[in-house]
Amino acid sequence: MTSSGTPLTPKHGPESAANLAVVTGGTLTAERPPEPPLSEATGRPVQPAPPVRRTRRAPAGFLPLAVVAVAFLTLPLVALVARAPWGSLPAALSAPGVLTALRLSLICSLGAVGLSLLFGVPLAWLLARLRFRGRDVVRAVVLLPMVLPPVVGGVALLLAFGRNGLAGRWLDGLVGITLPFSTAGAILAETFVAMPFLVITVEAGLRGMDRRYEDAAATLGAGRWTTFRRVTLPLIAPSLGAGAALCWARALGEFGATITFAGNLPGATQTMPLAVYLALQNNVDTAVTLSLVMLAISLVVLVGLRGRWFPSR
Amino acid sequence: MSLHARVELVKGTLALDATLEVAGDQVVVLLGPNAAGKTTLLRALAGLIPLARGRVVLDGTTLEDVDQGVRVPTDQRPIGVVFQDYLLFPHLSVLDNVAFGLRTRGAGRRAAREEAARWLARVDLAPGCAHERPKALSGGQAQRVALARALATRPRLLLLDEPLAAMDAGARAELRRELARHLASFEGICLVVTHDPVEAMTLADQLVVLEGGRVVQRGAPGELASRPRSRYVADLIGLNLYRGRATGARIDLRDGGRIVAADRVPVEGDVYVVIPPRAVSLHRTHPEGSPRNVWSGTVAALDVAGERIRVHVAGVPPIVAEVTPAAVAALHLVEGVPVHASVKATEVDVYPA
Numbered sequence: 001m002t003s004s005g006t007p008l009t010p011k012h013g014p015e016s017a018a019n020l021a022v023v024t025g026g027t028l029t030a031e032r033p034p035e036p037p038l039s040e041a042t043g044r045p046v047q048p049a050p051p052v053r054r055t056r057r058a059p060a061g062f063l064p065l066a067v068v069a070v071a072f073l074t075l076p077l078v079a080l081v082a083r084a085p086w087g088s089l090p091a092a093l094s095a096p097g098v099l100t101a102l103r104l105s106l107i108c109s110l111g112a113v114g115l116s117l118l119f120g121v122p123l124a125w126l127l128a129r130l131r132f133r134g135r136d137v138v139r140a141v142v143l144l145p146m147v148l149p150p151v152v153g154g155v156a157l158l159l160a161f162g163r164n165g166l167a168g169r170w171l172d173g174l175v176g177i178t179l180p181f182s183t184a185g186a187i188l189a190e191t192f193v194a195m196p197f198l199v200i201t202v203e204a205g206l207r208g209m210d211r212r213y214e215d216a217a218a219t220l221g222a223g224r225w226t227t228f229r230r231v232t233l234p235l236i237a238p239s240l241g242a243g244a245a246l247c248w249a250r251a252l253g254e255f256g257a258t259i260t261f262a263g264n265l266p267g268a269t270q271t272m273p274l275a276v277y278l279a280l281q282n283n284v285d286t287a288v289t290l291s292l293v294m295l296a297i298s299l300v301v302l303v304g305l306r307g308r309w310f311p312s313r
Numbered sequence: 314m315s316l317h318a319r320v321e322l323v324k325g326t327l328a329l330d331a332t333l334e335v336a337g338d339q340v341v342v343l344l345g346p347n348a349a350g351k352t353t354l355l356r357a358l359a360g361l362i363p364l365a366r367g368r369v370v371l372d373g374t375t376l377e378d379v380d381q382g383v384r385v386p387t388d389q390r391p392i393g394v395v396f397q398d399y400l401l402f403p404h405l406s407v408l409d410n411v412a413f414g415l416r417t418r419g420a421g422r423r424a425a426r427e428e429a430a431r432w433l434a435r436v437d438l439a440p441g442c443a444h445e446r447p448k449a450l451s452g453g454q455a456q457r458v459a460l461a462r463a464l465a466t467r468p469r470l471l472l473l474d475e476p477l478a479a480m481d482a483g484a485r486a487e488l489r490r491e492l493a494r495h496l497a498s499f500e501g502i503c504l505v506v507t508h509d510p511v512e513a514m515t516l517a518d519q520l521v522v523l524e525g526g527r528v529v530q531r532g533a534p535g536e537l538a539s540r541p542r543s544r545y546v547a548d549l550i551g552l553n554l555y556r557g558r559a560t561g562a563r564i565d566l567r568d569g570g571r572i573v574a575a576d577r578v579p580v581e582g583d584v585y586v587v588i589p590p591r592a593v594s595l596h597r598t599h600p601e602g603s604p605r606n607v608w609s610g611t612v613a614a615l616d617v618a619g620e621r622i623r624v625h626v627a628g629v630p631p632i633v634a635e636v637t638p639a640a641v642a643a644l645h646l647v648e649g650v651p652v653h654a655s656v657k658a659t660e661v662d663v664y665p666a
Contacts, residue, residue, distance in 0.1 A: 212400055215361050218387035219394040220414035221466060227388075230413070234404040 077295065084292055085285045092289040100267050101275035102293065105252060108183065108271055112190035112251035113198075113244055120198040120247075121240070125228075127199070128206035146196045153192055154260020161188065161261075185262035186269040190251035198247040205239020206232070242305060249301050252294070314338050314469060316502050319367035320357045329353050329526040333504075335519065340496050340503045342517035342534075344510070346545055350526040351506040352397070355472045358504070359394055360387035371470055371502075388417070393463030395473040399455050401447035407458050408433070408443040414466035432461040436495065453484045460495060469501040476505065477512060489515060510549040514538065522546055540664050542585060551618070553588040553632050556666060564663060570630035573605045575658040583666040592660035593634035595624060596653045597644055604655035612650045615641065626654050 085092065092098065126132075127139055145153055161168040161179045171177045179185040213235060217227040233240070255273040262269035264278065272294055279287040316335040323329070329350040335341055343351045356362045358369060360377065368378040376385045393414075401410050411429035412422075420428065433443055436457040447455060456476060463471060476492060477485050493516055496503050507513050513520055514534045522530040522543060530542040541547040547554030557566035564572045564586055572586050594600070600607060610628020617623075621635045624646060632654050636646075646652065 210400075212396065213402060215356075215359075215387070216394070216396060216400040216402070217413070217417075218361070219359055219390075219392060220462065221388050221417035222413070223386075223388050223417075226417055231402060234402075237404075 080288065080291055080295065083284075083288050085288065088285065089289060089292075092286055093293070095286065097266065097275065098286070098290060098293075101270055101272050101290070104183070104186075104267065104270065105272040108186045108190055108258075109194075109248055109251035109254075111187040112194050112254075113248045115187065115191045116195040116198040116247050117244065120195050120243075121202055124199045124202035124206060128203045142199055143196045145193050146200075150193055150254065150256030151260050154189060154257035157189055157192060157257060157261040161185070180261060181263040181265060181269060183262075183268050186258050186271060189257040189261045190254045193254050193257050194247040194251040197250050198243040201239050201243030201246060202236065205236035205243070208239075209235045245301055245305050249298065252297065314372055314500075314502050315370075316372075316470065317368075317370045318358060320354055320364055320369070321366040322353070322357060322362060322364050324353055324362065327353060327526050329357070331521075331523060331526070331528050333358075333521065335502050338500055338502065339518040340505060340516055341519045341521060342513045343504060343506045343521050343523055344508065344513045344546075344549075345523035346508060349523040351508075351523050352474055353526075354523065355394075355474050355504065355506055358470070359392055359472055360385065360390050391469040393466055393468035393471045395456075395459045395463045395471075395476050397474045397476075397478055399447075399459035399479075401450075401455060401458055401462070403447055406444050406446060407438075407450070410447065410458060411462045411465050414462060418466060429461070429465060432465045433458070435464075436461045437491070452479050452481070453488055456480065456488060457491075460492070464495070464499070471496075471499055471501060471503040473503070473505045475507055477507075477509070492516065540585070540587065540662070542666070547587070551590060551623075551633075551635075553590060553593075555586040555588075555630055557584060557586055558582060559584045559663060562658070566630050568630060570608065570628075572630075572656075572661055573658050574661040574663050580663075580665040584663050585666050587662040587664075588632065588656055588660060590623060590633045590635035591621075592656055593632055594655045595626070595634050595636060595640070595644060595646065596655065597650075599653055600655050603657065605658045606656040606661070607653055609651065609653050612646050612648055612652055614648060615646065624652075626652060628654065632656075 123142065127135060127142075158165060158180060160166050161171065163169070163172050163178065163180065168179060171179065177184075179188060209232070213231050214227050217231040222230065252271075253273055254271070255277070258269065258271060259274055264270050264274050266275075270278070272290055276287050276290045276294070279290060314335075314337060316333060318331075318333040320332075321330045327348065327350050331350070331354055333341070333354075343354065345351050353362065357364060363384065364377055364379050366379050368380070368383075369376040370378075371391065375381070375383050376390055377383060401407075402413065405413065408426055408429050411432050412420075412425035415425035415428055416422065430440070430443060434440070438454060438457050438461070442450065442454060442458075447458065450458065456479070460473075460476070463473075477488055480488055489512060496505070496516060505512075505516055507516075517534050520530075520532060520534050520537045521528055522537070522545070524543060524545055530537060530546060537546060538550050541550055541552060541554050544554060555564075555566045555568075555570075555572065557564040557572070559574075559581055562574050562576060564574065564584060566572065566586070572588075574586075594604070599609075608628055608630075610626040610631070612624055613627040613631075614625040615622055616625075618635065620637075622638055622641050624634045624636060624641070626632050626634060634654060640646075644650075644652070
């Protein structure tokens with residue numbers, strides 16, 4: 001109860017009109033109530049808190065450095081677009097080599113995403129949910145290909161799955177599967193490099209979700225598999241999508257491990273990046289055209305992920 | 314229906330050691346302060362936390378028995394749970410939330426949805442809400458959906474964790490009446506966790522008070538209200554509670570002071586003493602007359618309780634008196650004022666500890 005004659009202004013209630021105006025209007029400054037409220041203790045008007053206006057002044061030198069960074073990152077792309085042989089683009093795009101490389105790239109990168117999902121999601125689940133000895137070691141090993149130079153990955157793959165490799169010898173001799181210099185080999189190389197991106201993203205998603213939803217599912221009679229399929233997966237869908245997209249982008253651009261392990265055979269292992277590199281040796285226009293196609297694909301992925309990675313504020 | 318549970322486990326700093334015996338379709342309310350282990354006990358019964366020792370037997374079926382190595386996983390227990398913040402699946406519609414438990418138990422999609430719609434109608438949820446996402450619901454609606462989801466699988470043991478905690482005071486009374494109605498018609502055993510005494514008193518057939526992981530008192534709500542056995546319960550009910558040793562009609566209190574009861578106390582030895590705050594009179598001068606319990610102290614605090622004022626008197630023993638605002642004004646009672654408290658011996662209730 002207040003003894004003051006002034007009714008309490010809406011400043012105090014969460015349902016107040018002033019606060020609602022802030023929320024719905026999306027402005028930073030609250031609409032000032034017509035009269036300042038009276039303090040219950042002193043009876044004097046309460047000083048309304050000044051509208052929060054954070055100083056957003058960057059440390060000295062940050063602005064020019066940031067401008068340089070942006071220029072550095074955009075200039076090459078601008079050059080690429082500027083150099084594009086726009087007139088002959090349709091012809092260049094329909095050249096048989098281009099389409100073959102594009103098709104192969106899609107097959108290989110989607111194959112890599114498929115393998116990464118199949119093996120990477122269970123792995124991420126184990127890393128996120130189970131405590132076991134050596135978990136940190138397993139995680140480090142799994143994430144190693146992210147920082148490993150891809151060429152080194154290619155050499156390592158060759159030593160493991162090459163004809164005379166550790167596992168390759170057995171695969172070749174007993175099962176009759178030869179991986180190097182085959183499309184399957186290219187998929188394997190891309191998976192090796194790209195899967196960690198999926199694992200790390202999905203693991204973060206699993207750690208971030210409220211596990212009590214899984215408890216709720218269990219109390220409703222859902223077994224472990226049903227719970228995973230009907231509750232866990234939908235709840236981590238954003239992470240799963242982001243992880244898959246990252247993984248796919250990485251696989252699509254993969255060069256070093258693929259050329260080292262799978263070689264550069266047109267139609268079998270010559271993916272877009274390899275084709276670009278090769279074209280640059282004798283036909284710059286083709287190289288630029290292929291590069292533009294990949295730039296377009298990257299942009300599409302980026303726009304698709306915008307909401308997930310960069311929540312626009 | 315019957316439930317026999319002995320739950321022993323350690324979780325963090327909590328050492329839970331509690332026994333529950335329920336016979337018949339009762340509503341048992343678990344009452345206790347924060348961190349008393351109420352929710353942990355509920356989760357243990359649901360099979361979400363393994364027991365360290367003990368067993369859970371529902372209707373003759375052993376759900377868990379540490380000695381025999383039996384442990385039925387949560388998804389195979391005939392239970393329904395309403396979680397504190399409901400945990401409605403955000404990616405499913407209200408209808409599919411309720412249908413979830415029916416689907417996992419083998420119902421087809423269409424049959425499960427039809428059954429779910431019937432349950433939504435039973436908890437008085439507007440049919441228009443069925444296709445909303447849970448995010449669009451009000452707190453009261455979400456609570457109804459959570460109840461429908463738990464009831465739809467026709468559990469034999471229904472566990473509710475602070476079902477009304479998320480409600481604002483206005484909606485609470487109405488929802489409490491509604492909940493009482495649903496629980497009364499529920500065929501099975503119902504366990505409700507709460508720290509709200511009104512909720513406890515209105516819902517419970519049996520009250521179990523948990524403190525520090527142990528059951529400190531159990532019984533019918535009325536019995537508990539008139540004869541509390543812990544400071545927590547006494548404070549909830551608003552009674553003065555003391556522990557002491559009875560000799561004849563005289564009780565020497567454990568923490569100092571002495572109280573005289575009307576007649577010879579029926580028990581000798583360790584007893585509880587209860588004095589209702591309304592039975593305490595306050596005086597500025599030493600009162601003459603019949604009250605046999607008179608002691609002095611100072612006013613430590615005043616707070617408003619409905620149309621009365623509760624005056625906390627620091628003395629030996631300390632006591633809370635409930636007086637009218639007029640009395641407070643007449644006696645000029647403010648913090649720090651010396652007063653005398655008097656209690657008639659006939660108002661003192663004594664029972665064995």
